[in-house]
Amino acid sequence: MIRTLIFDLGGVVITLDQPQAIRRFELLGVKDAASRLDAYTQGGIFGELEGGLIDAETFRQELEKLAGRSITHEECAFAWQGYAKEVPQRNLDVLQRLREQGYRLLLLSNTNPFMMEWVNSDRFDGHGHSVAHYFDALYLSYQMRLMKPSEEIFRRVLITEQVPPSECLFIDDGPRNVAAASQVGMRTFCPKNGDDWTEEIYQYL
Numbered sequence: 001m002i003r004t005l006i007f008d009l010g011g012v013v014i015t016l017d018q019p020q021a022i023r024r025f026e027l028l029g030v031k032d033a034a035s036r037l038d039a040y041t042q043g044g045i046f047g048e049l050e051g052g053l054i055d056a057e058t059f060r061q062e063l064e065k066l067a068g069r070s071i072t073h074e075e076c077a078f079a080w081q082g083y084a085k086e087v088p089q090r091n092l093d094v095l096q097r098l099r100e101q102g103y104r105l106l107l108l109s110n111t112n113p114f115m116m117e118w119v120n121s122d123r124f125d126g127h128g129h130s131v132a133h134y135f136d137a138l139y140l141s142y143q144m145r146l147m148k149p150s151e152e153i154f155r156r157v158l159i160t161e162q163v164p165p166s167e168c169l170f171i172d173d174g175p176r177n178v179a180a181a182s183q184v185g186m187r188t189f190c191p192k193n194g195d196d197w198t199e200e201i202y203q204y205l
Contacts (some may be wrong), residue, residue: 002165002187002205005098006157008107008148009119009171011193013095013131014087021082026078029067041111049112052145056113066142080114085194092125094198097133103205107131108157108170110141110148136163149180158184169204171197 018037022126025033034045042050045066049059064071079088099105102205111119122128132138139157158165165185172178179192189204191197 001167002103002169004104004106004161004163004169005182005184006106006108007095007135008172008174008177009111009131010083011135012171012191012197013091013107014174015085016083016091017085017195018083020085021079024079024082028063028071028075029069030063039066047147048138050110050141052142059112059114063072064100077117081114081118083115084118087125089198090198092134092194094201099134099136104161104163105135106157106161107135108148108153108172112142116140118146128130130151148174148177151180151184154181154184156188169200169201 007013013050022033022037025037030036030073035201036046045054045059045062048054049056054062056076058072060076063076071106095105118124119131121130124130125133134189139153139160140149144153144156146156148154154165154170158168166187168186169189170178170181171189171191172181173191173193173195175190178188181188187204189201
């Protein structure tokens with residue numbers, strides 16, 4: 001029986017706009033931003049930030065070197081937050097409904113401090129709530145120093161939550177992430193970025 005639902009952030013809870021993020025980094029002077037930014041797992045200094053290997057200030061300094069100009073913390077945040085296209089109300093509604101129905105809801109995201117400045121703020125949902133309003137716990141790559149699709153990040157969540165994988169449903173738009181979760185024994189659901197998954201999810205519960 002499924003008791004715990006583990007949601008990805010980008011592409012599931014929120015709709016992603018990768019081209020917008022690329023454009024914003026290009027405007028900062030990162031001319032090869034398209035080759036540096038990935039829809040699921042970042043590389044280089046972008047991956048080091050999301051993997052918790054460098055902090056936000058170090059990232060800002062390294063980005064300045066790439067761009068060849070001064071860049072502020074606020075400019076970094078604006079560029080990263082370009083990934084966020086919208087937060088569909090239907091998604092928030094079903095998250096609240098699932099919690100009311102007794103499921104434990106977790107967020108497991110490859111993300112970074114700049115993105116989470118918005119996600120953790122009362123600007124997140126347009127109603128004065130941060131993402132924490134909708135989840136029982138947040139598991140973030142840069143804090144855990146682990147990234148999907150590493151199986152270790154899923155094992156860490158299972159150990160912390162003290163829940164068997166057979167009682168977990170993992171929802172992520174990344175096929176590699178879903179495959180890794182399957183390997184540790186979780187049930188999985190892989191909607192595409194922007195899909196309305198709010199009815200289909202009940203087929204997996």
